[in-house]
Amino acid sequence: MIKVYGTPMTRAMRVLWLLEELQVPAELEPVDPRKGEHYHPDYWRINPFGKVPCITVDNYSLAETSAICTWLADQYPDKRLIPACGSRARGTHDQWLSFALTELEAPLWLVMKNTVLLPEAARVPAIIPQAMETFAASCKILAAHMNMRPFVLGEEFQVVDIFMVSLISWAKFLSAPGLDRGLLDYRERLSHRPGFQSFKEKYLKKT
Numbered sequence: 001m002i003k004v005y006g007t008p009m010t011r012a013m014r015v016l017w018l019l020e021e022l023q024v025p026a027e028l029e030p031v032d033p034r035k036g037e038h039y040h041p042d043y044w045r046i047n048p049f050g051k052v053p054c055i056t057v058d059n060y061s062l063a064e065t066s067a068i069c070t071w072l073a074d075q076y077p078d079k080r081l082i083p084a085c086g087s088r089a090r091g092t093h094d095q096w097l098s099f100a101l102t103e104l105e106a107p108l109w110l111v112m113k114n115t116v117l118l119p120e121a122a123r124v125p126a127i128i129p130q131a132m133e134t135f136a137a138s139c140k141i142l143a144a145h146m147n148m149r150p151f152v153l154g155e156e157f158q159v160v161d162i163f164m165v166s167l168i169s170w171a172k173f174l175s176a177p178g179l180d181r182g183l184l185d186y187r188e189r190l191s192h193r194p195g196f197q198s199f200k201e202k203y204l205k206k207t
């Protein structure tokens with residue numbers, strides 16, 4: 001059985017949603033960073049990266065959300081949620097995944113930390129305008145791309161769509177500039193997928 005460490009309100013949400021899309025049973029082991037539970041030595045023995053999410057399968061453990069999600073999707077090629085390793089489509093998939101993490105998530109995470117997550121005394125509000133501007137410029141590129149296709153890779157829902165939807169949700173929560181109607185509609189459309197609904201039923205109703 002796959003164990004997922006984290007809570008549904010963290011990046012673990014991306015892993016839990018993917019597992020519902022793959023229809024693979026998993027067990028959620030609650031590790032809540034808001035309560036500092038990720039600092040526990042028992043958790044560091046499982047995940048020396050010290051953050052959530054992380055997964056374990058038998059005696060194998062894996063951290064970093066994008067590594068976890070691509071690895072999981074690769075385990076179930078019949079589910080067609082990621083292009084085959086080495087294919088051009090996989091190159092394009094990973095290009096957008098990398099763009100999501102470095103060009104969209106990184107500036108948003110700076111905003112998140114300095115508006116919500118860090119204790120007030122540790123926040124640096126001066127960072128926010130520049131991070132918002134960086135996000136908006138990248139978001140414009142994504143919006144133009146999504147204007148012409150239903151999913152990032154074209155006609156099929158893939159792992160990278162989970163990351164994009166999650167980041168659009170962060171951006172909406174932070175009132176970040178750059179979101180357009182098309183991106184909000186894309187997020188709304190994907191939230192009706194049975195996989196997402198099942199994630200919501202299983203994990204959000206309990207928290």
Ligand SMILES: N[C@@H](CCC(=O)N[C@@H](CS)C(=O)NCC(=O)O)C(=O)O
Pocket residue numbers: 009010011012033038050051052053063064065066
């Ligand atoms: N690069 C990591 C980032 C993981 C991360 O920062 N997770 C947050 C929760 S969403 C966390 O564990 N924060 C606790 C901390 O930074 O101390 C990934 O993509 O998995």
